[in-house]
Amino acid sequence: MVKIILAILVLGIIVAIHEFGHFAIAKLCGIRVNQFAIGMGPAILKKKWGETEYSLRLLPIGGFCSMEGEDEASEDSRAFNHKSVPRRMAVVVAGAVMNLLLGFILLVITTGMGDxxxxxxxxxxxxxxxxxxxxxxxxxxxxxxxxxxxxxxxxxxxxxxxxxxxxxxxxxxxxxxxxxxxxxxxxxxxxxxxxxxxxxxxxxxxxxxPTVGSVLSYAAKNTYSIARMTWVCFLDLIRGNVGFHDMSGPVGIVNAIGEAATLGETLREHVLSLLSLSTLVTINLGFCNLLPLPALDGGRLVFLIIEAIRRKPIKPEHEGMVHLVGMGLLMLLMLAVTYNDIVRLIQ
Known part of the structure; x- marks a missing residue:
């Protein structure tokens, strides 16, 4: 039970840092943020400070940063849809950048802890x-x-x-x-x-x-290596070189993180194992969110690039429909992968 709680906490922190990236850059760009939530489903705790409602939700499988005018037209001068394309791009990619930065920091820590x-x-x-x-x-x-x-x-x-x-x-x-x-x-x-x-x-x-220079250099190179490995695995999935049974969802990730926390014989080895797997998870999350797929940050970035080229936005209802369909397909995939994780655990 302890390792499951620890794993959920680690995954929650990784997701929180991702959403905080969107939140922080949105605030810096003068965008009105209506809600900032960690987790999905019913709210366990919620509190409103200023214009933003903060909440902790029941299911630790995601989170969101809801901005005014993000998915619909708004007359508010501080709405997302009224900001320049570069500012909106910055907000969209900020979550993934925070995950990659977290991965780099964790690599600096684990590399520095090594002999x-x-x-x-x-x-x-x-x-x-x-x-x-x-x-x-x-x-x-x-x-x-x-x-x-x-x-x-x-x-x-x-x-x-x-x-x-x-x-x-x-x-x-x-x-x-x-x-x-x-x-x-x-x-x-x-x-x-x-x-x-x-x-x-x-x-x-x-x-x-290990020196300061060698640790920073290795951490930077390995951050790139892990991100590239994620891309190669994604291509292998498309080509059929990797099967559906090889994929893991939230249940599989939580189980893997929990198992990693128990590897080794000393506290130092436990911590290194946990941090190493957390590094893989956060870099994978950051990179996968940049994939040009509907409902992901990468999909939103594609629409912004198209807007920059056309010099006029795509109708919000059209973009919203694409993301809605993408979200539906993503949830179906999540359910299927979660089922696969549960079956794997039972077996």
């Missing part, structure tokens, strides 16, 4: 008990002190990119670009396999001493 920063430079290859190499990548031409720069054309910035590319590529025939002695060397038909364990990772990499 070393994982690099993509090979330190040694796997060997058996007799010291003989069991590394296929070494046989394929990789060498100690090679820094992996690209795999099959994908730029490798951090160990996150490296692990994802190796673990989620079906075939085992890679084109690898490495930095060797200051030059880029391209190796064809590289295999990654520990012949003793058949594991894909068959080498070790160097650790870098």
């Amino acid at each position: 070393a920063i994982t690099t993509t430079t090979i330190s040694r290859f796997h060997t058996d008990e007799n010291g003989n190499s069991v590394s296929s990548s070494e046989s394929s031409g990789l060498q100690v002190n090679d820094t992996i720069v690209r795999i099959n054309g994908m730029r490798i910035y951090t160990d996150t990119d490296l692990s994802y590319k190796l673990q989620y590529t079906n075939d085992n025939d890679f084109t690898v670009d490495v930095r060797r002695n200051g030059e880029i060397v391209t190796l064809e038909h590289v295999r990654f396999e520990d012949t003793a364990t058949t594991g894909r990772l068959d080498f070790w990499v160097y650790g870098q001493k």
Whole structure:
């Protein structure tokens, strides 16, 4: 029960920070905010301060920041629809930006708490008990002190990119670009396999001493890497490379966060595990909200871009209908994914 409460609290904080991004920029742009809510459904607590009603709602699966003139025409001079396109764009993307910024901050914390920063430079290859190499990548031409720069054309910035590319590529025939002695060397038909364990990772990499500069640099690169991984997974879903059963909704996320909070043996390990998964969740939430789909922030951004090009807004009722249909489809998907999460938990 404790881990479920903790997981709901973490998810609630992530959503709250997202909505606070919309709220803060709306206030800075002089837009009237009517409601600011964390959660969905009936209000558990609510209080009105100034022009805005703040509420905490029953279901911790979302939240909203309701602005005057956001979904309908309004004569109020401070309404959302009366502000310039750049200001409205700033409000729309602010939630996602806050999630990405939170992810970056969490990465700074977890990286700084670590003993070393994982690099993509090979330190040694796997060997058996007799010291003989069991590394296929070494046989394929990789060498100690090679820094992996690209795999099959994908730029490798951090160990996150490296692990994802190796673990989620079906075939085992890679084109690898490495930095060797200051030059880029391209190796064809590289295999990654520990012949003793058949594991894909068959080498070790160097650790870098954490400094202020190295921590900030790694956190920035890894924020980008995780966001890009989310985009790649989204494309895989469209292409059919990832099935519906691989998706998780609020129930699955809460369960995963709760499980992460129990991993490890010490309090420090528990905290690192929880923060690491929270980082993935907040960056995924921020990036997915920018996808150009109806009812998401990215869908609203598309309408604003069209308005900027046409130099006149699309009729609010037309845009509202598109978002309404999108919200309906999104809720159906949410219900289906939640059902899938529950079945997975029962099994």
